[in-house]
Amino acid sequence: MPYRLKPDQETFQVVDGEFAGKTFDKSGQYDSIPVQDAHRFELVSPPADPVSQKDAGPTQSWVPSDPGALPDPDQPSKKGVKANA
Numbered sequence: 001m002p003y004r005l006k007p008d009q010e011t012f013q014v015v016d017g018e019f020a021g022k023t024f025d026k027s028g029q030y031d032s033i034p035v036q037d038a039h040r041f042e043l044v045s046p047p048a049d050p051v052s053q054k055d056a057g058p059t060q061s062w063v064p065s066d067p068g069a070l071p072d073p074d075q076p077s078k079k080g081v082k083a084n085a
Helices: 035-040
Strands: 003-005 041-043
Touching: 035 041
Parallel strands: none
Antiparallel strands: 003 041
8 A cells, every 4th residue: 555644744864774765755655664654654545436447347238127128120210100099
């Protein structure tokens, strides 16, 4: 999970440990952070819609529960034809 500096934290450079010399600033996102400075960071929240179009898979077409309810494409359209009374 990526981390970023909390809004009230300023850019800083680590002086000791495995991150010695590394600078962390507000505009960055980091996969790993120094344990001794973990209180300065927050988790980056995932997007509101975690399913992207790429991951959504194929879309399904609407299929009526009664196929006979659809007009027959081989028959002429009856649209606009009045019934004889």
